[in-house]
Amino acid sequence: MRKIFKFILLSGILFNCFADESISALLEKYEQVGRLEYKTVQEGEGHVILFSKEDLERMQAYTLKDVLKTIKFYHVYTDRYGRYLFNYSLLFFENATTIRLFINDHEVSTVSTRTPFSIWDNIPLDNIDHIEIYLGESAIKFGNEYASVLIKLYTKDPTKENVVYTRISKDFKKGYGFSIYDAREIKNNLSYMFMFNLSEFDRKDYGNLSRDSNIRYAYFQLNYKSINLESGYMNKNYDAFIGSALDNSLDYGKVKSFHKYISINSYLLDDKSLKLTFSFDDIKFDTHERDNTGVLSCIPQPGFIFKDAKVISKEYSSNVFIQKEYSFKNNKLFISGIYKKRGYKFTKEGNLIDLTPFFLKGRAEEDYISLLAQGESKINNKIFFVAGIRYDSYQRKEPYDDIKGFMIKAELVHKLPRNIYYKIFGGSFFVPTAFIEVASNPEIKIQKNKLITFELEKKYKKGDIILAVGKMFITNGIYFDPVALKFQNLNEDLSFTFYSIYSKLKISKTGKILLDIFKIDPNKDLLPFSSKEGAGFHIFERFGKIDTYLGIIYREGYRFWDLDIDDGIDLTVAVKYRINEKLSLGIRGENLLNKSLEIPYIVGLSQIKKYPSLDRNIYISLVSSF
Amino acid sequence: MNKYIAIIFLFLCSIFNLHIKAETLRSKQEIIIEVKILEKISVDITKKKPAKVFVIGYDKNYIKKYAKKLIVVDDCNKADIIIAKEEKDIIFSSCKKKIPGIALRYSLLKENKNFIGALFWYKGRPNLVFVSFRLKQFQIKLPKSYSKYIEEQIW
Known part of the structure; x- marks a missing residue:
C-alpha cells in the first residue's frame, strides 16, 4: 500500500523539480528522497512499523x-536470566525462537x-538510521528463516553522516552509557563507519536476585563501490537473575557471552539486481550457576539437578545468500537461495554428571538450505499483487531429525476512491523447531500456522487510520511449559482472532500523535500467560529548540494460575534541549508510574513469583557531534 | 575453511566490481534532484542560462542527462563555474581565469579558496552553505532566497 503512496510522492517530487522551485524546496525534497527508508522498506513483506x-x-x-516495548500485539519482558x-502478547515463551533481528542484511541469532x-537485547541505536518492524509472518525475502516478527536495524549511511558523534548517558542508579561513532565518505565511492559502545545497566535487585548487565559493542562498516564489508562484536556479561535455581534465590549466577560476525556483500551487476552475501558468526556463552537447593541446568533447562553448574556453549554459523531480481514493466520477480552451515557445542566443567540424555552431551550441526521465488505485479494503477513460495530444508545430524517444508503467501492491495485502500493477506507457514526445543523434548513436532488478515x-x-483484523490457525503449537520445564506441543x-486500530495524526509541522489499540481473542484459554488487550x-512535538516525546503503553492484566497480574501502564517522557547544532542535552524517564506489566515466574517446584518487566529509571544524556 | 571461502568471495567480488559504475547505490530520484539543485545554484550564481560548468570528480553524465540549463565543458577556461567533489588544486591553478567553485564536500571549502559554497551531507541531512567573504571576492550577489545559507565564516 505504501509502495503506491511512495510512487505518487516520488512522481510528484520529480514532476515539481522541473518547475522553477525555490532552493529551500529543492533541498527539502533532496532530503526526502535521500532518506534510507525509501530504498529499504519492502511493502510486499507485510505490515511494516517504521521508526524514523x-x-x-x-x-x-x-x-x-x-523501541520494541511500543509495538502493538507484543510485549517486552525479562526472562529467568534477566534478559x-x-x-507475542498472548504467549509467554521462555524463549523467543521466531523473532528475527537483522543489522542491515545480517541476521544475529543464536544457534x-x-x-x-x-545477547542483543540492549544493542545501542546511536548509529541506527531507522528501524523497520515487519509484523505477521509474511516477511520471507530478507534471507530470513520463519519469522513471526522481523526487525531490521539499518545503520546510518556514512556518505550522508560525515561526523564524529558521542553520547554520554547516566541514569539515577549506577548505570551509564557511552557511545562514539565516526562515519564519513573518505573519497568518491569509499566510506566507512566505526562505532563503539560501553554500557552498564543497573536494575533493581530483589533480595539477592540481580539482573544487572554490561555490554561492550563495536561495529565497523567499509563500503567500496558496491562492496560492503561489515563486522560487529557484542560482549554481554550479566547476572543470571532467577536462572535455573530450584528456589527463589540463586546463590551465584553469572553469564559471560559474546557474538561476533563478519559479513561481506556485493552487487554483481550494474543494475543492482544480483547480490551475493557471505557471512560468518561466532558466539559463546559461559554460564555459571550455584545454588544450595539445586540448579536445573544452564542455558535453558531440561531438568536435572546440580548444585554447581558451569557450562560453556560455543556456536558458529557460516552463511551464503544470493538474490536476483528481474524487473519488467509492471512486474518483478525475486529469486534467492540461502545456505547456512551452523552448529553448537556444549562443554561442562566441574562435577556435573552427564545425566541428560543428549542436551548436555551437547554437539549438533545442521545444513540449512532455502529457495525462494516471489512475484510482485502491478495489475493496474489501483491493484498491486504479491505472491511468494519458499522451500526450507534443515538437515541435522543424529539425534535431531531433518525438517523440510514449504511456505506460501499471497497479498492483494487495492486502491479505492477517496484515498481508501484495503489489503488482504493469506499465508501458510511452518515453524522449524530450534535445537533447544528438541533437546528439551525429543518428541516435539513442527508447528504449522495459517494466517489470514x-x-x-x-x-x-x-494522517491516516488503519483497521486490521486477522485470524491465525495453529497446529502443534509449541510453547514452554513452565511446570514441566520443557517445550511442548499443544x-x-x-486459533485466535486479532483486531487492531492504528491512527497517525499530524498535529503541527513538527508534531504528531500515534495511537494503537489491539485485542486478541483466542478460541480457547489454553495459555493464560499474558495480556490479550493493549494500547x-x-x-511527538518540537517547541523551538526543545524536542518532546510522551508515550503511554497499556497492557491488560491477567490471571496466571492463581496469581493475579495487574494491568501494566508504562509512561515514558523524553525532553531534549538542542543547545546548538552540535550539542544537545536530554532527559528521559521510563516507567515513571512504576506500573509496568509484571511477569510471573515459576520458582522452585510449585511457587509462582512476579516481578516487573521494566524498572522505573531516569536517564540524562549529552550528545555531541563534530 | 571459512577463511578460504571469504577470500575467494572477495576476489570474485573485486573482479565483478571492476566494471560496476560509480555511485550505483544511490537512487535515480536522489541524483535527479541533486543535479537540479546544482543547476539552480549555478544559474543563480552566474546569471547565465545555460551556464557552462567544469566538473571534477562528479559524473558528467548526470549533468548532461538531467540539467537543461547547464552545459558541461572540458576546458576550465571556458567554464562559468566549477562543480567539484574531489580536491584537484592543479586544475584550479591551471585555469587562466579565476572561476568560482561549488564543492560537494565541506572539507574542500576549507581547503581551497576558489570554492564559494558547498552542497554536502552532514548528520544525515543535506546542507547548503555559502561563505560571504568568498562571494565578495568573486563579486557575486545571490538572490534573497539564499540569505539563510550565507555564513560569515568557515567552521
Whole structure:
C-alpha cells in the first residue's frame, strides 16, 4: 500500500523539480528522497512499523528495548536470566525462537536457542538510521528463516553522516552509557563507519536476585563501490537473575557471552539486481550457576539437578545468500537461495554428571538450505499483487531429525476512491523447531500456522487510520511449559482472532500523535500467560529548540494460575534541549508510574513469583557531534 | 575453511566490481534532484542560462542527462563555474581565469579558496552553505532566497 503512496510522492517530487522551485524546496525534497527508508522498506513483506531517525531521536531510544516495548500485539519482558525478551502478547515463551533481528542484511541469532535477545537485547541505536518492524509472518525475502516478527536495524549511511558523534548517558542508579561513532565518505565511492559502545545497566535487585548487565559493542562498516564489508562484536556479561535455581534465590549466577560476525556483500551487476552475501558468526556463552537447593541446568533447562553448574556453549554459523531480481514493466520477480552451515557445542566443567540424555552431551550441526521465488505485479494503477513460495530444508545430524517444508503467501492491495485502500493477506507457514526445543523434548513436532488478515486504510491530509483484523490457525503449537520445564506441543489446535486500530495524526509541522489499540481473542484459554488487550499512545512535538516525546503503553492484566497480574501502564517522557547544532542535552524517564506489566515466574517446584518487566529509571544524556 | 571461502568471495567480488559504475547505490530520484539543485545554484550564481560548468570528480553524465540549463565543458577556461567533489588544486591553478567553485564536500571549502559554497551531507541531512567573504571576492550577489545559507565564516 505504501509502495503506491511512495510512487505518487516520488512522481510528484520529480514532476515539481522541473518547475522553477525555490532552493529551500529543492533541498527539502533532496532530503526526502535521500532518506534510507525509501530504498529499504519492502511493502510486499507485510505490515511494516517504521521508526524514523527523527522518531528515535525524539524518543531518546538509545537501546533496542526502548523501541520494541511500543509495538502493538507484543510485549517486552525479562526472562529467568534477566534478559529482555520480546514476544507475542498472548504467549509467554521462555524463549523467543521466531523473532528475527537483522543489522542491515545480517541476521544475529543464536544457534542452539535461535533467539537474538540473549545477547542483543540492549544493542545501542546511536548509529541506527531507522528501524523497520515487519509484523505477521509474511516477511520471507530478507534471507530470513520463519519469522513471526522481523526487525531490521539499518545503520546510518556514512556518505550522508560525515561526523564524529558521542553520547554520554547516566541514569539515577549506577548505570551509564557511552557511545562514539565516526562515519564519513573518505573519497568518491569509499566510506566507512566505526562505532563503539560501553554500557552498564543497573536494575533493581530483589533480595539477592540481580539482573544487572554490561555490554561492550563495536561495529565497523567499509563500503567500496558496491562492496560492503561489515563486522560487529557484542560482549554481554550479566547476572543470571532467577536462572535455573530450584528456589527463589540463586546463590551465584553469572553469564559471560559474546557474538561476533563478519559479513561481506556485493552487487554483481550494474543494475543492482544480483547480490551475493557471505557471512560468518561466532558466539559463546559461559554460564555459571550455584545454588544450595539445586540448579536445573544452564542455558535453558531440561531438568536435572546440580548444585554447581558451569557450562560453556560455543556456536558458529557460516552463511551464503544470493538474490536476483528481474524487473519488467509492471512486474518483478525475486529469486534467492540461502545456505547456512551452523552448529553448537556444549562443554561442562566441574562435577556435573552427564545425566541428560543428549542436551548436555551437547554437539549438533545442521545444513540449512532455502529457495525462494516471489512475484510482485502491478495489475493496474489501483491493484498491486504479491505472491511468494519458499522451500526450507534443515538437515541435522543424529539425534535431531531433518525438517523440510514449504511456505506460501499471497497479498492483494487495492486502491479505492477517496484515498481508501484495503489489503488482504493469506499465508501458510511452518515453524522449524530450534535445537533447544528438541533437546528439551525429543518428541516435539513442527508447528504449522495459517494466517489470514484484512486491513483497511483511510488516508487523510493530516494522517491516516488503519483497521486490521486477522485470524491465525495453529497446529502443534509449541510453547514452554513452565511446570514441566520443557517445550511442548499443544494437544489441541489453537486459533485466535486479532483486531487492531492504528491512527497517525499530524498535529503541527513538527508534531504528531500515534495511537494503537489491539485485542486478541483466542478460541480457547489454553495459555493464560499474558495480556490479550493493549494500547499505545505517543505524542511527538518540537517547541523551538526543545524536542518532546510522551508515550503511554497499556497492557491488560491477567490471571496466571492463581496469581493475579495487574494491568501494566508504562509512561515514558523524553525532553531534549538542542543547545546548538552540535550539542544537545536530554532527559528521559521510563516507567515513571512504576506500573509496568509484571511477569510471573515459576520458582522452585510449585511457587509462582512476579516481578516487573521494566524498572522505573531516569536517564540524562549529552550528545555531541563534530 | 571459512577463511578460504571469504577470500575467494572477495576476489570474485573485486573482479565483478571492476566494471560496476560509480555511485550505483544511490537512487535515480536522489541524483535527479541533486543535479537540479546544482543547476539552480549555478544559474543563480552566474546569471547565465545555460551556464557552462567544469566538473571534477562528479559524473558528467548526470549533468548532461538531467540539467537543461547547464552545459558541461572540458576546458576550465571556458567554464562559468566549477562543480567539484574531489580536491584537484592543479586544475584550479591551471585555469587562466579565476572561476568560482561549488564543492560537494565541506572539507574542500576549507581547503581551497576558489570554492564559494558547498552542497554536502552532514548528520544525515543535506546542507547548503555559502561563505560571504568568498562571494565578495568573486563579486557575486545571490538572490534573497539564499540569505539563510550565507555564513560569515568557515567552521
